[in-house]
Amino acid sequence: MSAYTALSQAGYRASVRDKTTLFFTFAFPLIFLVVFGLIFAGQALEDSGRTYISYTAPGVLSWGVGNAALFGIGFVLMQWRRDDLLRLIRMTPTSLPSVLASRYTLALGIGVVQAVLFVAVAMLPPFRLTLDSGWPLALPVLFLGITTFLTMGVIVGSIATTPEAVAAIANCVMVPMAFLSGSFLPMDMMPGWIQAVSWALPLRYFNDAISAALVGSGDMGDIAVGCAGLLAFTVVFGAIALKTFRWSNHS
Amino acid sequence: MSPTADPAGATAVELTDVRKSYGAKHAVDGVTLTVPRGEFFGLLGPNGAGKTTLVEIMEGLRKPDAGTVSVLGHQPARREKSLLPRLGVQTQSSAFFVRLTAREHLETVAALYGVAPDAVGTTLETVGLTAHAEVRVDDLSGGQRQRLAIASALVHEPELIFLDEPTAALDPQARRDLWQVLRDLKGAGRTIVYTTHHLDEAQELCDRVGIMVNGSITALDTPGRLIAAGTGNTRLLVPAARLPLDTARTLPGVETATVDGDMVVLVTTDSGTTLAEVAKVAGLEGVQTRTVSLEDVYLQLTGTA
Numbered sequence: 001m002s003a004y005t006a007l008s009q010a011g012y013r014a015s016v017r018d019k020t021t022l023f024f025t026f027a028f029p030l031i032f033l034v035v036f037g038l039i040f041a042g043q044a045l046e047d048s049g050r051t052y053i054s055y056t057a058p059g060v061l062s063w064g065v066g067n068a069a070l071f072g073i074g075f076v077l078m079q080w081r082r083d084d085l086l087r088l089i090r091m092t093p094t095s096l097p098s099v100l101a102s103r104y105t106l107a108l109g110i111g112v113v114q115a116v117l118f119v120a121v122a123m124l125p126p127f128r129l130t131l132d133s134g135w136p137l138a139l140p141v142l143f144l145g146i147t148t149f150l151t152m153g154v155i156v157g158s159i160a161t162t163p164e165a166v167a168a169i170a171n172c173v174m175v176p177m178a179f180l181s182g183s184f185l186p187m188d189m190m191p192g193w194i195q196a197v198s199w200a201l202p203l204r205y206f207n208d209a210i211s212a213a214l215v216g217s218g219d220m221g222d223i224a225v226g227c228a229g230l231l232a233f234t235v236v237f238g239a240i241a242l243k244t245f246r247w248s249n250h251s
Numbered sequence: 252m253s254p255t256a257d258p259a260g261a262t263a264v265e266l267t268d269v270r271k272s273y274g275a276k277h278a279v280d281g282v283t284l285t286v287p288r289g290e291f292f293g294l295l296g297p298n299g300a301g302k303t304t305l306v307e308i309m310e311g312l313r314k315p316d317a318g319t320v321s322v323l324g325h326q327p328a329r330r331e332k333s334l335l336p337r338l339g340v341q342t343q344s345s346a347f348f349v350r351l352t353a354r355e356h357l358e359t360v361a362a363l364y365g366v367a368p369d370a371v372g373t374t375l376e377t378v379g380l381t382a383h384a385e386v387r388v389d390d391l392s393g394g395q396r397q398r399l400a401i402a403s404a405l406v407h408e409p410e411l412i413f414l415d416e417p418t419a420a421l422d423p424q425a426r427r428d429l430w431q432v433l434r435d436l437k438g439a440g441r442t443i444v445y446t447t448h449h450l451d452e453a454q455e456l457c458d459r460v461g462i463m464v465n466g467s468i469t470a471l472d473t474p475g476r477l478i479a480a481g482t483g484n485t486r487l488l489v490p491a492a493r494l495p496l497d498t499a500r501t502l503p504g505v506e507t508a509t510v511d512g513d514m515v516v517l518v519t520t521d522s523g524t525t526l527a528e529v530a531k532v533a534g535l536e537g538v539q540t541r542t543v544s545l546e547d548v549y550l551q552l553t554g555t556a
Contacts, residue, residue: 006362010348010355017350084343087312088403091340092363093332248312 003094007102011076015106025072025110029064029118033057036184037127050217057122057129058211059183064118065111065142066149066203067174072110073103073150074166077157086247096245104150111146112139119214132216137223141213144230145206151237152202158244177203202237205229260324263288263411263442264309269318271304278304279315280466286444286459288410291437293453294446296463297553302446305463306413309444310340323411336364339409341417344396346403347388353399354384357406364407374406377432379425393420401429405436412436414445418452430456450546454478460545462552469552477548485522486541488514493533502528514539 001009015022033056040052080086089099115138122129152173160166178184180194181203187195198204209226212218264286271279278301286292294302307313308320311327311334320327325334347356357375358368375381378398383391391399397420404412417433418426426449433456437443447453453460454474462470462477470477484506489499494515499508504521519525522540529538 001358001362001368003363003365006359010351010359013355014348014350079349082345084346085348088340088342088346088360089363090312090330091310091335091338092360093335093365094363 002098003092004098004102007094007099008105011102011106012109015110025068026114026117028067029060029114030121032060032064032184033118033122033127036060037122041126050215051128053122053127053129054215054217055186055211056184057119057127058214058217059181059207061115061118061122061214062145062206062210063174063178063181063183063203065114066145066206067170068110068114069107069146069149070153070156070174071166071170072107073153074157074160074170075163076103077154078160078163078166081157081246081249082161084248090247100154104147107146107150108143111142115142129215131214134212134216135214137213138210141206141209141223141227141230144227144234145202145210148202148206148230148234148237151234151241154241155237155244158241158246161249177201180204181207183207199229202230202233205233261288262286262321263290263323264292264444265319265321266305266309267319269305269308269315269320271301271308271313271315277466279308281318282463282466282468283318284461284468284471286442288442289437289440291433291443291456291458292445293457293460294444294463295448295450295453295460295549296446300463300553301466302463303415306415306444306446310338310413336366336407337410339404339407339412341404341412341414342400344393344400344420346400347396349389350387352385352387353380353391353395353402356388356399357402360403361406366407370406370408374402377405378402379428394422394425397421398425398429401432409441411442411444414443416446416448418447418449426452450544450549454545462549464553470548474545478543478545480548484518484520484543487517487519487522487525487529488539488541489517489529489533490537491515493537494529498532502532504528 036056037053040056043052119129119131121127123131156166156169156173160169181198181201182190183203187198205226208218209223209230212222212226262285264284266282266284269279269282270277282305294306296302304313308315309322309327311322311330314328323334323337325331327334348359351359354371354375357371361368361371375384378401380395380398380402383395388396388399397417401414401417404414418429421429430452433443457474459471459473460477461468472480491510491513496508496510496515499505499515499517502517502525504519504525506518506520509516517525526540529535
């Protein structure tokens with residue numbers, strides 16, 4: 001068994017054996033779907049005529065997937081370093097890319113299951129989300145978005161030394177970003193300067209691209225812009241992640 | 252000696268004037284040390300003496316500020332893939348993959364070393380964890396976790412094994428069992444470098460010990476020679492009821508006499524003569540003799556005696 005396979009299997013077992021975390025990972029975005037779905041039931045957006053659900057579902061989905069990717073790797077890295085498991089890994093011939101690849105595979109798996117479950121529930125009455133014919137394009141966008149938020153999670157997991165710090169930092173990043181990037185509320189409702197600021201946030205590109213692919217709120221150009229934005233953020237965060245990565249809490 | 256002067260590979264670890272500072276603190280302050288292959292080497296010293304830093308430099312986890320380090324002919328800090336599988340490192344008793352069983356954890360470690368999981372069962376057997384193989388690591392007791400951490404250092408059958416206080420959390424029986432495991436490893440030709448606070452254990456197991464104080468190795472020899480070179484004093488314990496302190500002080504050979512509980516403790520440079528006198532004045536019933544142990548030498552050298 002290769003190190004990559006073994007680490008993926010260990011991570012998979014650790015995930016499925018923690019039923020509480022597993023449940024809430026998948027339930028969290030659904031809770032937001034239900035809450036916003038009920039608040040804005042049957043309402044359409046003024047300008048576009050789109051139903052509110054067609055707006056909020058992709059936004060909540062991309063936020064939920066990004067959130068899980070960031071928190072997941074953040075907690076694991078902090079915990080592995082605190083428990084000295086990273087030291088153990090470092091003493092083996094296993095390369096860091098193998099370690100990261102196994103976590104990447106797990107994050108992609110969790111993100112895909114989250115997305116499928118979320119979209120399936122969103123299509124049910126009373127939400128009645130209808131998918132655009134271009135929905136399969138959401139899959140590569142999803143992978144790219146997970147990659148971006150995973151690199152952010154590596155930074156968080158390298159800075160934080162306690163679970164409390166991971167939660168505090170990650171929440172400070174993800175909750176304001178959700179509102180500023182239009183995940184929960186339409187960007188059109190925001191003041192102009194917030195709309196401008198949103199272009200400096202990765203979630204904005206994730207939202208736009210997922211939305212364009214899933215419900216047809218934009219065209220191929222919007223998906224391309226979204227993907228390009230996510231790619232740029234991945235490069236930047238990836239570089240910072242490599243800089244901040246630490247094998248041990250003791251220098 | 253440079254690695255090239257050791258073509259037969261008879262040296263496992265070779266340190267030359269190794270130094271490592273953290274700010275103003277000299278954690279390792281000029282250590283020169285050679286551990287031959289097949290040796291059981293014990294590193295002793297008080298907490299904060301620099302033992303862990305020194306071992307971590309040998310493991311390649313820390314880079315020394317100065318000096319040269321050669322481990323099995325390699326520079327460990329380079330983390331060469333050909334060297335790492337030849338080293339076994341006992342991890343902290345927390346370094347486990349969460350929610351895995353002991354067996355699954357060890358299988359994962361084996362895979363990280365790129366070896367087949369065949370050895371997992373025998374390694375669990377070796378450290379006495381077979382009965383707990385299917386227990387989640389989170390549910391293991393302190394001693395069991397420690398044994399699993401040791402197993403993590405052995406599963407890939409390394410040539411050179413680093414153990415950090417391997418018997419610290421073990422009960423007396425488990426400790427004796429582990430002694431046997433360590434003796435067997437040495438018997439199989441492995442080199443063991445280990446730190447411990449148990450001096451009786453070091454005296455029992457080690458071919459050589461180094462005593463580390465304030466970043467330097469202040470004594471380096473076989474336990475037997477260290478003891479012989481240490482104080483020549485023997486302590487005699489005589490029931491206080493039969494030997495008044497004033498009388499005790501006048502006996503030939505006695506350096507000091509003190510009362511400890513219901514015993515008078517005599518420190519003597521000439522145990523034969525003193526013992527003969529004690530026999531005359533107090534009789535030998537209940538008299539105990541304490542010869543020097545590694546512990547006395549250690550306490551003397553570390554300045555805590």
